[in-house]
Amino acid sequence: MFQSSANAARIIWLAALAGLPFLSYADEIREEAWSAHFQTTYIWEVKPSLSAPYTGEFSLRPEREKAYSFSATAALGFRPWAGGELYFDPELVQGVPLSNLRGLGGMANGEQQKTGGPNPTLYRARLFLRQTWGLGGEKEAVESDFNQMAGMVDKRRIVVTAGNLSVTDIFDNSAYAHDARTQFMNWALLAYGAYDFAADARGYSWGAAVEYIYDDWAVRGGRFMQPAESNGLPLDKRIFTHYGDQLEVEHGHTWGGQPGKVHVLAFRNRANMGSFRDASVDAANNGGVPDVARVRTERTKIGFGVSAEQGLTSDIGVFARASWNDGASETYAFTEIERSFSAGAVVRGGAWNRVDDTLGIAWVRNGLSQAHRDYLAAGGVGAFIGDGRLNYRPESIVEAYYSFKLAQAVTLSLDAQHIVNPAYNADRGPVNVGSIRLHAQY
Template sequence: MFRTFINTTLQARRGALWIAIVAGCFGTVTHAADVVGTPTAADLPDDRATLPRMSPSPESTDTSEDRWSAHAQTTYVWQHKNGFSAPYAGPQSLTPAAERSYTMTFTAYLGARFWKGGELYVNPEAVEGLPLSHLFGLASINNGEIQKNGGVKPRGYYARAFLRQTFNLGGDAFHVDAGPNQLASNYQRERLVVTVGKITQTDIFEKSTYANDPRTQFLNWSMITHGAWDYAADARAYTIGGAAELYWDDWAVRVGRFMEPKIANGPKLNYNIGRYHGDQFELEHDHKIGDLPGLVRVMVFRNRAFAGNYRDAINAALVTGGAPDVTSVRKDASKTGYGLSLEQSVADDVGVFFRASKADDKVEEYAFTEIDDVFSGGVFIKGTRWGRPNDTLGIAFSSAGLNRDHRDYLAAGGVGGFLGDGQLTHYGRERAYEIYYNFQIIKGVQISPDFQQIDNPGYNADRKGPVRIFGARVHLEI
C-alpha cells in the first residue's frame, strides 16, 4: 500500500508539473478586425475543446473577427480499479487484481484566417498514459483519453491540421466567440461548411452537447459517441479526409469520407482512400419544446477495410485446429451501421440525452472498440440549483452487446482488438454506469471526481464483477 501511495503521489506531482509548465509559457492571444454582425439568442451550452458547433454566443455584443488565435489545454486523469473475483482469465482478460491507470495530455490550438470564410487550424499534441490491463478486457473502455499506442513517456505529434471554409448563404447573422479551434467569427444561419484535413470524426459527427468530450464530460468510451460506430481512425483516433455540412433553418446535413488505418487499430493510415474508407451521412433537426432547445440526429455509416470475417476465422479453425484467428482471414470487406441520437433541455439547467447504434459487425472491429450494438443515456445538470452555476453533474449508463458471429468467435477462444477471455460460455451484455462532478475552481480550471461501474466485462457473465473504478480529472484551459 505504501508503494501504491508513493507511485500515486509521483504521478500527481508529474501532473502538476505539466500544468505549471503550460500555465507559465502559453497564453491566449487574439488579433481582431471589426466586422459588422448581429448576434442571436443562445443555443445549447457548448464548452468542448474540439471543433465547435458554431452555436451563437450567448448574449454576445461583440462582432469583431479574429485573424489569428492560440489556446491550449492540459488534462490529467487518474483512475483506480478495485479487485474483483473471476474464475479464470484468458490472454486478453481484464486483470482481477486492483490496478491504477492514468493519462496526461497537452494540446495547443493554433488558428489563422487568410481569406474570407477560410480558417486554418493546427493542433500539436503530447500524451502519456498507463491503461488498465494493457487495454484488454473491456469494450466499454474506462478512459476516453487513453490511446491504443500510448506509453508512460510523453509522445508528441500533430493531432489536427485542417482547413475549414464557410460559405454564408443567407438568413440571420450571428456571432461566435473565440475558443479552441474557433476564431471569433460572424456566420449566417444558412451556410455550407467544408472541412478538409486531419481531424477526429467526432469533431463533426455525433457531436453531442452532453456526452462528447472526455476532457470535461463522461470518460467511458461507450458514452462519448455511438459505441457501434467503428469510425475510421488511427490508433490515436485521428484520420484524414473531408466533410461537408449544410445548415438550413432548423436542419443540418453532414457527409464525409475519411481514411482507414492500414491494419486494425494500427498507427498508420491507408492513403488509398478510394478503396479503403469510412463514409458517414448524418441528418440533424433542431427543435424547441416550449422555450427549451433539443435536437434529433440520425447517422448512417459504411466502412471499407482490409478486415477479417469472424465466421471465416471459425470455419478455418475447424479445419486447421486451434483457436480461430480473425487476422489470418483478412480480405476486402465492408461494414454498415446506423445510429440515433436525441438530446433535450428539460429545464434551463438540466439536459438529457439518449443514443442507440448498431452495426453489421460480421467483420472485425477495425478502429474503435468491440461493440456491435449499444444504447446509452444520461442526464446533465448545471450547479445553478445549489449556487455553483459553473459546476456540472453528469450521470449516464450504457448497455453494449455482440452479434452471434462475434460471440461464437470469442467462445471458441479467439481474440479481438481488446477482448479474449479464452472462452465465452455465458454471454451477458456489458453494462457501464458513470457519474462525475465537474468543479470549476477558477475560470479555465476544473477538477472532476468520477466513478464507474462495469458489469460483465468483456461480455462474460462468468467474470461479471462488478468492476468498480474510482477516478479524478484535472482540466486546465488557457
C-alpha cells in the first residue's frame, strides 16, 4: 500500500501522467538527511441487505450493515551513512469491518486488518534499512515521500532492503491500483489477487529483498517470514524453514510518447498448511465437515502474476493484472483468491478543469481451484469464506471511485462496489458497498 525502493521511477511516471514537470539530471535536487511524513485515513462503509437463502458461519451477513476504519501513520527516516536509509513507521488503527471481515474473496476495504477492532491499537508497522549502491549510468531524481528521501540516484544500481515492512512495499507496485488510502479500495485491486504473500494479520513481515536496476529493467527477489499460524499475528522466526519467496522482473517503456511498465512475478511459500483434498478425504473417512486445521503439515504453495500498465495521455492511464496459485492448500496470509484477473482505468480531472481530482473504474474476476470448491461445497470454511454449501460461480467485482481535492493535502473520495457471487456463491447476493473516504497526507 505504500511507497517502495522502486518508486524513483514511479514518481517520474506519475508526474508524467499528471502532466507535471519532473526533475532531470540537469535539475539535481538536494539530498535529504532526514524526512518525516504523516497520513491519516477514515473510511465509512454501508452495505444494504442482500438476497441470501442460507447463511453460514463465515458468510457475508444478509442484513444491512455499516462499518468503518481509521488509520494514522508516521514515516520517519534518516540517512546514517552514504547510500543508507533507515525508516521507522509507528501506526495507529481502529475499525469495525463488515460481517467480521468474512464472506468475500475480494474484501471491500483494503484498510481493514484481520486483527482490527473498535479500540485504537498502536504498533510498529515498519522498521527497515535500505542500502543503495550506484553502478553508474544517468542520474534520476527521487522526491521526498513516504519511506523515501529526496536525492539523486544512479539509474543503474543495487538496492538491499531488510527489516520489518510489507512485501508489497517492494513487489507488485502499481501506479494505479496499489493504495487503498488514495486509489481503489478492494483487496483484489491492491495486489495480485492470488498472491498469497507472506505477512502477519496486519499485512507486515520481516525479511530482506535485493533489487538490481539497470535503466528500464529491474530484477528483484526476496524472502520474508510467514505467520506462525494461518492468517495469525505472530510470525514464524524460522525463516529458513517456513518462508515466502518471490522473484519479479520489471520493464519500463514508452509507447505513443507515454510511459508504461510490465511486471512478471513468481512466488513460492513454505509453511504448515492444510490441504483441501486431504481435509475432504479426512471428513469422508471420519465424518463431519472437512476442516483444513485437522490435516496441516509441511506444504509448498506456488503461484505467479503478470501485470501491465500504460499511460494513454497525460491524464489517462490503464492497467491489467492476472494471477494464479496452485489452490491446493489453505490461504495463509492474504485472501481467498486463487485465480484473478483485473483491469481498469484512472483519469485525472484536467478535462473538466479539476486537475487534482481523480476518477477510477476497475473490474475484477476472482476464482477458486476445484479442490477448494469441493471443500466449501461440503461445508468447510476457510480464513474468510464458508457459506455451509456452494453453488460455485466466479466472484465478479466492479469498483468506481471519485477523489476530490479539498485542500493542499486533503482528499475526499466517494467509492462504490458492486459484487456478484460473493464468496463464489451464485445463491447469494449480489451485494453493493458504498464508501466515503477522507484522507490527509503531509
